[in-house]
Amino acid sequence: MAKVSVANNVSKSNRNWIRGYTIAGFFLFITYQFLLPWDGLPSGIYQTVNQWMPPSAVNESLVYVIMALGLNIVVGYAGLLDLGYVAFWAIGGYCAGWFMSEFFYFLNIHFFGSVPAGTPGIHINFWMVLIIGGFVCALFGVLIGAPTLRLKSDYLALVTLGFGEIIPQVFFNGENFFGFNISNGTKGIVVVDPSPAGFKNLGPFDAGWKLLLFLFLTAVMVFISLRLRRGRLGRAWLAVREDELAASMMGVPLMRTKLAAYAVGAFAGGLGGVAFATHVNGVYAERFNFAISIFLLAMVVLGGMGNVWGVILGAFVLSWVNGNGLSAFGRVYNDSFGTSIDFTSFTFLLFGLVLIFMMLFKREGLIPESRMKLLMHEGELDDADSDGKKQKAGK
Amino acid sequence: MANVLEAKNISVAFGGLLAVNDVSFNIPNKSIVSLIGPNGAGKTTFFNVLTGLYKPSAGNIIFGDRDITDLPPHKIASIGIARTFQNIRLFGLMTAQENLLVAMHSHLKAGITSTILRTKKQRKEESDAEDKAQSILDFAGVGKWTHEFARNLSYGDQRRLEVARALALDPKVLLLDEPTAGMNAQESQVFIEFINKLVAERDIAVMLIEHDMKVVMSLSQRVTVLDQGEKIAEGSPDEIKNNPRVIEAYLGKPKAARK
Ligand SMILES: Nc1ncnc2c1ncn2[C@@H]1O[C@H](COP(=O)(O)OP(=O)(O)O)[C@@H](O)[C@H]1O
Ligand SMILES: [Mg+2]
Numbered sequence: 001m002a003k004v005s006v007a008n009n010v011s012k013s014n015r016n017w018i019r020g021y022t023i024a025g026f027f028l029f030i031t032y033q034f035l036l037p038w039d040g041l042p043s044g045i046y047q048t049v050n051q052w053m054p055p056s057a058v059n060e061s062l063v064y065v066i067m068a069l070g071l072n073i074v075v076g077y078a079g080l081l082d083l084g085y086v087a088f089w090a091i092g093g094y095c096a097g098w099f100m101s102e103f104f105y106f107l108n109i110h111f112f113g114s115v116p117a118g119t120p121g122i123h124i125n126f127w128m129v130l131i132i133g134g135f136v137c138a139l140f141g142v143l144i145g146a147p148t149l150r151l152k153s154d155y156l157a158l159v160t161l162g163f164g165e166i167i168p169q170v171f172f173n174g175e176n177f178f179g180f181n182i183s184n185g186t187k188g189i190v191v192v193d194p195s196p197a198g199f200k201n202l203g204p205f206d207a208g209w210k211l212l213l214f215l216f217l218t219a220v221m222v223f224i225s226l227r228l229r230r231g232r233l234g235r236a237w238l239a240v241r242e243d244e245l246a247a248s249m250m251g252v253p254l255m256r257t258k259l260a261a262y263a264v265g266a267f268a269g270g271l272g273g274v275a276f277a278t279h280v281n282g283v284y285a286e287r288f289n290f291a292i293s294i295f296l297l298a299m300v301v302l303g304g305m306g307n308v309w310g311v312i313l314g315a316f317v318l319s320w321v322n323g324n325g326l327s328a329f330g331r332v333y334n335d336s337f338g339t340s341i342d343f344t345s346f347t348f349l350l351f352g353l354v355l356i357f358m359m360l361f362k363r364e365g366l367i368p369e370s371r372m373k374l375l376m377h378e379g380e381l382d383d384a385d386s387d388g389k390k391q392k393a394g395k
Numbered sequence: 396m397a398n399v400l401e402a403k404n405i406s407v408a409f410g411g412l413l414a415v416n417d418v419s420f421n422i423p424n425k426s427i428v429s430l431i432g433p434n435g436a437g438k439t440t441f442f443n444v445l446t447g448l449y450k451p452s453a454g455n456i457i458f459g460d461r462d463i464t465d466l467p468p469h470k471i472a473s474i475g476i477a478r479t480f481q482n483i484r485l486f487g488l489m490t491a492q493e494n495l496l497v498a499m500h501s502h503l504k505a506g507i508t509s510t511i512l513r514t515k516k517q518r519k520e521e522s523d524a525e526d527k528a529q530s531i532l533d534f535a536g537v538g539k540w541t542h543e544f545a546r547n548l549s550y551g552d553q554r555r556l557e558v559a560r561a562l563a564l565d566p567k568v569l570l571l572d573e574p575t576a577g578m579n580a581q582e583s584q585v586f587i588e589f590i591n592k593l594v595a596e597r598d599i600a601v602m603l604i605e606h607d608m609k610v611v612m613s614l615s616q617r618v619t620v621l622d623q624g625e626k627i628a629e630g631s632p633d634e635i636k637n638n639p640r641v642i643e644a645y646l647g648k649p650k651a652a653r654k
Pocket of ligand 2: 481
């Protein structure tokens with residue numbers, strides 16, 4: 001029976017991804033770290049790659065991937081809408097700013113940091129800051145979730161929206177936060193310590209090695225996502241997404257289950273925040289704006305809610321278009337036709353069109369999760385089935 | 396005989412409507428009891444109170460020797476009161492096995508870290524749970540649908556799967572809300588045998604809401620009749636069959652019956 005195989009694939013797919021991922025990641029790394037800077041490379045190739053997909057664009061995409069994977073746990077797995085995810089990005093970023101720079105110049109705390117002893121400020125080891133950033137964000141996820149997750153989803157969305165607005169504003173005006181400077185305000189925290197990738201401290205010019213680092217963090221998030229998804233908690237998330245009431249009648253604690261999704265999702269936001277601070281070697285308050293939350297949500301939806309590979313693709317494509325693809329296309333177009341159209345100003349028009357198009361023709365995303373695909377095509381079922389769904393919805 | 400569950404003087408009000416009015420109801424150990432009454436009598440509402448979905452405006456619910464009136468639904472489920480729904484509420488896009496594993500959630504222990512690391516303990520717990528789920532699926536007669544999405548099952552199999560999911564909670568009390576609705580005579584007969592076998596083999600009591608009088612009469616040790624939120628009769632199936640108030644409730648008030 002064809003139907004059986006659908007469900008079977010759900011449990012069996014994604015099991016052996018590590019090898020493929022490693023090979024693909026390795027090629028990407030080799031290309032950017034060794035092949036691109038190689039003198040023997042024809043300069044045409046160098047220029048094309050650098051124009052269309054420079055290492056920094058790939059790295060930035062990967063930061064988005066990490067965060068989209070976190071948002072996917074909240075939105076795709078547990079079915080909760082979160083319109084303020086940028087808050088976690090900001091908190092993660094400032095964790096890097098606080099614990100890996102000279103920001104607290106009056107202190108002198110070193111813990112396996114990457115700068116010489118005696119440098120003022122707090123300088124904690126990069127890997128530890130990653131974990132700290134993750135956990136601080138998870139804590140904030142729980143703090144914001146605990147009072148609000150009881151709300152029906154529309155109200156929850158509004159509260160998260162507010163949260164995503166408030167946190168960046170706090171940092172933006174953080175030069176005087178009840179008398180304390182927590183963020184340097186608009187000046188940002190500049191020069192975050194280089195992050196050590198084992199043998200080497202990664203400064204602004206080590207894009208290749210950072211690529212490797214971000215690929216690794218992405219893999220960690222994929223790993224966490226897939227493992228959790230298949231376990232006790234992941235099933236509870238799915239059940240809550242499908243029918244909250246039935247789930248609670250079957251012994252699933254709704255609050256705890258949703259909070260766990262929030263916490264794990266926020267943890268990824270923290271990783272992404274620290275990674276981003278590493279990527280730009282600083283923390284800049286104006287980078288954390290509302291559009292980012294929507295942007296991340298669009299990545300999850302475009303790629304395929306609930307499917308990590310879809311989300312990765314969605315995040316890659318959108319962040320590339322936004323960061324590099326459109327401007328590169330604009331340059332080529334203007335050069336060949338002698339025009340001077342500012343293509344990047346059409347970014348949001350393009351995104352809007354893409355989203356409308358997707359919602360009309362491919363709601364389940366580019367690489368859909370098999371369950372999502374069935375869910376999204378609910379309307380095409382026979383009457384008996386849609387009747388059952390209506391009763392559910394009308395509970 | 397000792398009672399596994401005692402609901403004392405339960406009332407439920409929705410605005411001005413008293414959906415359940417001062418109803419007391421006991422479920423003796425290992426018994427099969429039924430709750431009948433015309434549509435809108437308050438039967439499902441009574442289930443919703445027992446399972447913690449609605450809090451009663453008056454009254455107490457004692458489970459074993461514990462007052463569970465104020466417990467949240469998931470707690471009540473995890474300590475041993477499981478139910479099915481009048482309109483099937485399976486997790487349609489989860490497999491039969493996953494549906495049961497969700498119901499085992501409160502009995503499983505794996506946390507975030509052990510799931511990510513897939514520790515030996517976690518793997519054992521998962522495979523034990525899968526085995527147990529399979530044996531329940533087999534018991535309920537849907538053992539061949541382990542990896543099938545619940546929504547793809549036939550109507551009768553979905554009803555059976557819903558009972559299986561409830562059983563996965565390891566309940567002491569199983570509440571079934573119109574379990575044979577939509578079944579033909581033969582399927583109902585199979586269901587009767589299934590429930591009898593269940594109570595014979597396990598330490599479980601069953602409470603049925605049921606419209607099919609043949610099912611009610613052949614299964615129940617005791618029948619309780621609700622009408623407009625009030626308990627109007629209680630007794631053995633034979634007593635109920637001949638009770639004039641019951642006959643009136645069903646036949647004498649066509650308005651309520653038609654609803
Ligand atoms: N959540 C609710 N809010 C308001 N009224 C309700 C609700 N649930 C049930 N009722 C009302 O309570 C009465 C009893 O309903 P119900 O328990 O479903 O009856 P039964 O299961 O016996 O057919 C009906 O009049 C119904 O409309
Ligand atoms: Mg009912």
